[in-house]
Each structure stands twice: as structure tokens, then as C-alpha cells.
Amino acid sequence: MKIAMIGTGYVGLVSGVCFSDFGHDVVCVDKLPEKIAQLENGEVPIYEPGLENLLAKNVGAGRLTFTTDICAAVHGADAIFIAVGTPTRRGDGHADLSYVMAAAEEVAKALTGYAVIVTKSTVPVGTNRKVAEVVAKANPAALFDVASNPEFLREGAAIDDFMKPDRVVVGVENARARDVMGEIYRPLYLRDFPVVYTDLESAEMIKYAANAFLATKISFINEIAALCERVGADVKSVARGMGLDGRIGPKFLHAGPGYGGSCFPKDTQALARIGQEHGVPLRITETVITVNDMTKRRMLDKIVDLCGGSVAGITIAVLGVTFKPETDDMREAPSLTIVPALIGAGAKVRVVDPHGRREGQVLLPGVMWCADPYDAADKADLLVILTEWNEFRALDLGKLAQTMQQPRLADLRNVYAAKDAHEAGFTAYAGVGR
Ligand code: NAD
Numbered sequence: 492m493k494i495a496m497i498g499t500g501y502v503g504l505v506s507g508v509c510f511s512d513f514g515h516d517v518v519c520v521d522k523l524p525e526k527i528a529q530l531e532n533g534e535v536p537i538y539e540p541g542l543e544n545l546l547a548k549n550v551g552a553g554r555l556t557f558t559t560d561i562c563a564a565v566h567g568a569d570a571i572f573i574a575v576g577t578p579t580r581r582g583d584g585h586a587d588l589s590y591v592m593a594a595a596e597e598v599a600k601a602l603t604g605y606a607v608i609v610t611k612s613t614v615p616v617g618t619n620r621k622v623a624e625v626v627a628k629a630n631p632a633a634l635f636d637v638a639s640n641p642e643f644l645r646e647g648a649a650i651d652d653f654m655k656p657d658r659v660v661v662g663v664e665n666a667r668a669r670d671v672m673g674e675i676y677r678p679l680y681l682r683d684f685p686v687v688y689t690d691l692e693s694a695e696m697i698k699y700a701a702n703a704f705l706a707t708k709i710s711f712i713n714e715i716a717a718l719c720e721r722v723g724a725d726v727k728s729v730a731r732g733m734g735l736d737g738r739i740g741p742k743f744l745h746a747g748p749g750y751g752g753s754c755f756p757k758d759t760q761a762l763a764r765i766g767q768e769h770g771v772p773l774r775i776t777e778t779v780i781t782v783n784d785m786t787k788r789r790m791l792d793k794i795v796d797l798c799g800g801s802v803a804g805i806t807i808a809v810l811g812v813t814f815k816p817e818t819d820d821m822r823e824a825p826s827l828t829i830v831p832a833l834i835g836a837g838a839k840v841r842v843v844d845p846h847g848r849r850e851g852q853v854l855l856p857g858v859m860w861c862a863d864p865y866d867a868a869d870k871a872d873l874l875v876i877l878t879e880w881n882e883f884r885a886l887d888l889g890k891l892a893q894t895m896q897q898p899r900l901a902d903l904r905n906v907y908a909a910k911d912a913h914e915a916g917f918t919a920y921a922g923v924g925r
């Protein structure tokens with residue numbers, strides 16, 4: 492199949508590269524010329540494990556190209572995927588669909604023969620029908636169908652998730668579009684991964700419902716963690732005891748500083764707004780959002796308490812600023828709330844992150860970037876683990892405690908045990924929910 496991928500970000504680039512690896516001819520389009528220039532040079536603008544090699548392999552095989560020219564990409568394509576951003580619209584919490592609609596209009600004008608226009612971006616129910624209207628209006632002669640194909644990949648494990656998905660969801664309205672989508676995902680059938688065919692609205696809803704459910708698990712365990720701290724229970728044991736129940740499952744039950752990233756915050760907001768708009772307030776989702784905000788604030792209180800009531804004048808070493816490990820994405824990362832608040836309260840903040848520095852330098856003004864955790868901890872008064880990168884999981888706690896002015900550890904990802912921290916010389920330790 493010939494595929495045009497509009498939007499070459501975390502989802503578009505990974506999807507484009509993986510489709511080309513399936514054997515399809517893929518042209519990835521972005522409106523940012525600098526991004527396309529980088530990609531043409533074989534450089535990957537984001538950090539995603541394995542992506543650079545897979546990209547080079549498929550460019551080398553002649554199946555994958557990059558352009559800013561949407562007309563050239565759309566010409567002769569069997570399917571055109573829209574994978575542009577759908578951030579929260581300023582002011583009202585709705586998904587901002589302006590990028591999707593602008594892309595749809597550009598695609599419409601470039602269409603020459605029949606193609607399926609596939610929305611991969613996460614979009615509210617009804618958007619695919621609006622895309623169809625926009626296309627028909629911009630190019631009344633266009634021959635096309637629309638399809639909804641929400642993406643479930645996780646940054647940091649994106650290639651594996653794309654190649655070995657739990658399922659693929661495809662919303663289509665007729666056999667012709669279904670055949671095109673079936674052909675695109677045929678390499679997955681061979682490996683027996685399920686494809687759920689449904690109508691457009693259900694496909695759109697599946698994505699929001701799935702993300703809101705996962706966010707609910709996180710907020711749930713974070714609330715239980717707060718209670719564990721009061722009653723003397725350990726949330727790690729509680730989560731393990733819960734998660735071994737097959738009906739519950741162990742994933743997304745890690746207590747921490749609250750969810751962040753490019754999806755859960757905006758998608759829960761958007762779903763809550765959709766519910767309100769349709770007269771069906773989604774109380775659970777609304778509460779999940781509130782609990783997440785409270786969780787981030789609770790982390791600040793925890794840090795301040797650990798420092799005896801104030802962080803004014805002290806030096807804090809923060810390990811990790813990306814919203815999770817194995818990505819450079821900092822969108823809605825808890826660090827964006829916690830670090831500025833610490834600086835605002837008078838602390839000096841040093842930061843280490845294996846891949847977060849490029850974004851972090853822009854988003855976290857006023858911090859000092861350090862080469863490694865030991866460098867950051869040198870004469871510091873508090874060490875905070877904010878993102879559980881592998882690099883931070885087997886630190887020499889004794890060496891850290893020795894180098895610090897005041898050896899205190901706020902372990903917001905529960906990487907270490909209090910006992911081990913104390914034995915290594917830390918005078919104060921705080922985890923989450925224990
Ligand atoms: P992103 O911001 O990383 O990438 C979007 C890209 O689209 C940018 O490079 C931008 O320049 C480009 N773009 C915007 N308008 C364009 C146009 N008219 N023509 C060409 N290029 C255009 O976004 P992302 O994280 O990849 O997310 C894309 C969508 O996928 C969102 O709806 C998101 O909710 C959804 N999603 C994201 C993830 C994730 O982990 N990031 C996972 C699942 C679903």
C-alpha cells in the first residue's frame with residue numbers, strides 16, 4: 492500500500508516507520524521544514540528507543556521518505572493518515588481540533604484519486620464525520636472514505652507497541668475502506684493480533700475511554716497511597732496484592748507523583764468536557780483529574796515536610812524531569828509543577844535527566860543541569876527521584892549520602908526501600924504511600 496502520514500511527531504513518525512517496515516511505501520509529511528531536514532539526514536528529532544535504526548533500515552530499502560510537500564505525498568496514496576497534535580484548547584479543556592481540520596483541508600485539496608483518510612490523532616466523538624465534511628467541502632469531487640484508527644502506543648516502548656499491539660481499533664463505514672485498512676494491517680493478522688472493526692463513533696470513544704480508565708487506575712492507587720501513609724500500610728505491597736488478582740491486573744498501579752505526558756492529562760480533560768457537553772457528566776473522570784492535581788501538590792508538601800517545613804535557601808538535586816523514563820517528552824510532566832514550585836519557595840535546583848535536557852532547558856528556567864546524579868548531589872540538602880530512569884535504579888546510596896550536605900531522599904517513584912536508604916547514611920527518607 493502507499494501511505495501518506497501527515498504529522499511526523501511521536502505518533503506519526505513511529506507509525507510511518509513501522510508501516511514502512513511492514514513493507515508499505517510511506518511518505519511522512521510535516522509542516523516543520525527543520526524536522527523534515529533532520530529526518531532526511533537520518534536524524535530522529537525525538538528520543539524513542541530503536542527508532543533511529545528502524546528508520547535507517549527502511550529509508551535504505553527505499554520504502555520511507557520525508558517531505559513538507561503534502562500534495563506530493565497524497566498523490567497516489569491509498570491511505571492518508573492524519574497524526575497531528577490535538578492539545579487541550581486554551582480556556583475550555585476541549586481538544587483543539589484546528590490542526591486536524593487544517594490537515595484535512597490540505598489533504599482534500601491534494602486528493603487526486605480514491606483514498607481513505609484515516610484519523611490517527613486522538614479526537615472527540617464526531618470528529619471523523621467533521622473531517623469528511625471538511626474534505627467534501629474543500630474538494631467536492633474528491634473520492635474518499637474516512638476511517639478512525641486511534642493509536643495506543645506508549646512513548647518509550649512505541650515500536651514494540653506498534654508492532655505487537657494488544658489490539659488495533661478501526662472505525663469504518665463501508666467495505667471499501669475496511670479492505671484498505673485490512674490490507675495495511677495485514678502483516679499483523681499474520682501474527683494474530685486482533686483488529687477490532689467498529690463504527691466511527693465507537694472507535695473514537697474507545698481511545699478516550701481506554702486512556703481515562705488507565706488514568707483512573709493511577710489516580711486510584713495514588714489516593715490509596717495517601718491513605719497508606721496515614722494508616723501505616725505500604726502501597727507497594729497493597730498494589731501487588733491487588734494486582735495479582737487477574738480481574739485487576741498489576742499495570743498502572745504504581746503510586747507516584749501523578750500522571751503526566753502528552754495523553755492522559757489532555758484526554759481526561761477532553762472526555763470530561765464531552766460528557767458535560769452531552770449532559771452526561773463523567774464524575775469519575777472529573778475526580779481522577781482533581782486527584783491527579785492533588786497528588787502533584789501532595790508531593791510538594793512531602794518534600795517541604797522532609798526538609799523541616801521550608802526549602803528556602805537549600806540545594807535540591809532532582810533526578811529525572813521527563814514525564815516517564817525512555818522518552819524526552821516533557822509535556823505535562825510532574826516536574827513542570829514541582830520544580831518551579833521549589834524554586835519559587837527559595838530552593839536552588841540541580842537537575843539530571845538522560846534525555847530531558849533539550850526540552851528541559853527551555854521549560855525549566857533557573858535550574859542548573861548536571862552530568863550525573865553524583866555531580867548533582869554534591870553538597871546538596873535533598874535528593875528527589877522524580878522519574879525512574881534505569882540510570883537511577885541502582886545508585887550507590889552510600890556514595891550519594893556521603894557527598895551530600897544533608898543526606899535526605901524524597902523517592903517519589905518508590906525505587907528504594909527506606910531501610911536501605913537509612914543504612915546507606917540517609918538521615919531522612921520519604922517514599923510514596925509507605
Ligand atoms: P506531536 O506534537 O509530537 O506531533 C505532531 C506533528 O504534526 C508535529 O510535528 C507538527 O509539526 C505536525 N503537524 C501539525 N499540523 C500539520 C499539518 N497540517 N501538516 C503536516 N504536519 C503537521 O504529537 P504526537 O504526540 O505525535 O500526537 C499526535 C496525536 O496522537 C495526538 O492526537 C495524540 O493525542 C495522539 N497520541 C499520542 C500518543 C503519544 O504517546 N504521544 C499516543 C497515542 C495517541
